[in-house]
Amino acid sequence: MSRSHRPLCWLALLLFCAAPAVAAAAADATLLRRGNGPDVETLDPHKVRSVAAGNVVRDLYEGLLTEAADGRLVPGVAERWEIDDDGRRYRFWLRDNARWSNGEPLTAQDVVAGLRRSVDPATGSPSAQLLTPIAGAAAIINGSAPPASLAVDARSDRELEIRLQQPTPYLLALLVNPAAFPVYRGGIAAASAAVTNGAYQLEGRVLQSQVTLRRNRHYWNDAATHIERVQHIVTEDLASEFQRFRAGELDITEQVPAAQVATLGAALHRQLRIADYLGVYYYGFNTRRPPFDNADLRHALSLAVDRQVIVDKVLGSGERPAYGWLPPRINGAPAVQPEWSGWTREQRLAEARRLYARAGYSAARPLRTEILYNTHDYHQKIAVVIAAMWKQFLGVETRLRNEETKVFLQSRRDARRTQIFRGSWVSDFNDASSFVDLLLGTNPRNDTGYASARYDAAVAAANLVDGAQRRRALVDAQQALIDDAPVIPLYFYVTKHLVSSRVSGWQDNLLDHHYSRDLRLDGAPTR
Structure with a gap:
């Protein structure tokens, strides 16, 4: 662009x-x-x-x-x-x-x-x-x-x-x-x-x-x-958008509040459209400076997040928990998930605490960090829930900071101003390359600052071949992301419009x- x-x-x-x-x-x-x-x-x-x-x-x-x-x-x-x-x-x-x-x-x-x-x-x-x-x-x-x-x-x-x-x-x-x-x-x-x-x-x-x-x-x-x-x-305020639709002031909503989906009357339910979507909601780490240049700490925070609670209790409209980077139904490669996605909740928390301690943190020396998100009802609710999980399971002290969207987009690119930021990625086209290219070290949209020779080489290899060879290279790239954890994938979107x-x-x-x-x-x- x-x-x-x-x-x-x-x-x-x-x-x-x-x-x-x-x-x-x-x-x-x-x-x-x-x-x-x-x-x-x-x-x-x-x-x-x-x-x-x-x-x-x-x-x-x-x-x-x-x-x-x-x-x-x-x-x-x-x-x-x-x-x-x-x-x-x-x-x-x-x-x-x-x-x-x-x-x-x-x-x-x-x-x-x-x-x-x-x-x-x-x-x-x-x-x-x-x-x-x-x-x-x-x-x-x-x-x-x-x-x-x-x-x-x-x-x-x-x-x-x-x-x-x-x-x-x-x-x-x-x-x-x-x-x-x-x-x-x-x-x-x-x-x-x-x-x-x-x-x-x-x-x-x-x-x-x-x-x-x-x-x-x-x-x-x-x-x-x-x-x-x-x-x-x-329409940043979803509740207000919903009321404006009900009042006949809007013909199409950008979203539908999750709390409203289950309670829509018959007339509104006939106008509800929910569909699969090639998009992921995630948290990005600023990997360019401490403390999140430490992969153990990044893994600990990721393991401590119960994605199922987020999709069931906060959203509740058919979203799927995200443990890997690629969404279902995308062309080009199978989606790879970390081994721990199949663990019990207790196993994940035990590993989160082990890695948290190995990164140098404890109850006596808790991590103090900040989540940055742009002003929106969902973003605030999710940030509150994740901060509570980190506090309960690891003792992390988290401050929440919201900004108007234009300011937020500038802030998350500034390595001096961010630690953890809310992110979302919606595919530019239906192919795995739209997702894996985002986290290349040379991509200006890669606000995490993540730069991995292993990852970049796997993506480059995928761009030189086709068929089974390309799929293998894209699997290798996904595994590099799982090992390095520059992002916390939280859930895969569905679209919800009235x-x-x-x-x-x-x-x-x-x-x-x-x-x-x-x-x-x-x-x-x-x-």
């Missing part, structure tokens, strides 16, 4: 125009109101870090490929493509009617500019690492080659070629990510809105309130878009990507 040296339309996203207030209970037949969790940190697709920002950016922009409502890869800006027999050369042909929201043609040069901007260190894209399968990307990201050396070329206004370092079976899935979105090279088109190429364009933004979008009539598939305007509404009966077209999918262009508004909401 890289920078051209010319003025770019992304700068216009810093100019927030006045947006209409959030709709009242009376539903507007032309406006879709989506709960979206925390406020978005950016609307620049090449700088997106959060799920909330990704939800908005996918409405605003489109890559060479996109996703159908059920998650299948389908043509986007590119109407067709070919792959050479060696799997290293991809050729794409763009649609004749692909246009920017100001009506200008979208060209292969715009796609090239977007890819080069993503890998340019000057952009600071947290997702640049995703594009390392493209020849030259790694050297550009580490600053040893110029962005123009990326192996992507516009053969004409409508034809694009991408050359890879080695065959990458999941390359097409990568191109759906915002990191691969094209860039408008003509600069700022208007003082109040950026030039976009997706089904919608920016109408306005109110910080800590909402982002409002309007239909992009120049979108190549506008005839299949049905909703005129969309509001992505900040979707109003006035909304049709919603389909569950493993990545939980729901484009507003695929939805319709039909009639009044059921309460």
Whole structure:
């Protein structure tokens, strides 16, 4: 998610125009109101870090490929493509009617500019690492080659070629990510809105309130878009979001409070959607400085956490305890769990206490630490429960610190300001590499600071082979994480949304990507 040296339309996203207030209970037949969790940190697709920002950016922009409502890869800006027999050369042909929201043609040069901007260190894209399968990307990201050396070329206004370092079976899935979105090279088109190429364009933004979008009539598939305007509404307080849905002020919730799932009335239960999701909730250790440069201490804290209690008592909506890093149903490799995942609770606690003591801590000399999390009901509840477990079973004294999401994302990257931080990872695409790449020592999103030659070598080996060899390398990488414990996986997500009966077209999918262009508004909401 890289920078051209010319003025770019992304700068216009810093100019927030006045947006209409959030709709009242009376539903507007032309406006879709989506709960979206925390406020978005950016609307620049090449700088997106959060799920909330990704939800908005996918409405605003489109890559060479996109996703159908059920998650299948389908043509986007590119109407067709070919792959050479060696799997290293991809050729794409763009649609004749692909246009920017100001009506200008979208060209292969715009796609090239977007890819080069993503890998340019000057952009600071947290997702640049995703594009390392493209020849030259790694050297550009580490600053040893110029962005123009990326192996992507516009053969004409409508034809694009991408050359890879080695065959990458999941390359097409990568191109759906915002990191691969094209860039408008003509600069700022208007003082109040950026030039976009997706089904919608920016109408306005109110910080800590909402982002409002309007239909992009120049979108190549506008005839299949049905909703005129969309509001992505900040809903950090889940109880408040739930009440707003019940009052008819929201059409879709970002989540559903776990305590409410079992008590929904018949009408609301018909609107509840729970589905598997390629996402993990975890705690990350700052491994760059004491005390969490000590693997024994990291293992002790992990063993002392009863994940089953968290999923049953705190969440209670079908989430699965996470002992390893890869979620179920992900493509590419089997998920590996530590041996102790099959132990009794008593066995785990005995080992936790042994490692805690070996790390130098005791009742007389307890560990004093801090959990950092971004403001959200679930995050606070989970932090309270884990702190209580550590206190009860090991004697750890834990302070809790919450921050607004933007500040939190900055804090957890600062080795001087964090010890343990709340994290979550949602797969960028359906392949194990999306998870294992996150903890590479060279990945800017790896906020733990974890750097392991063994782990990095196993992941690198997985990127050079396919089939059974690739699966073995990915198993080796997972085992390195189990042995080193730079993170505490806590649970694998399920998605929980309330979707109003006035909304049709919603389909569950493993990545939980729901484009507003695929939805319709039909009639009044059921309460």
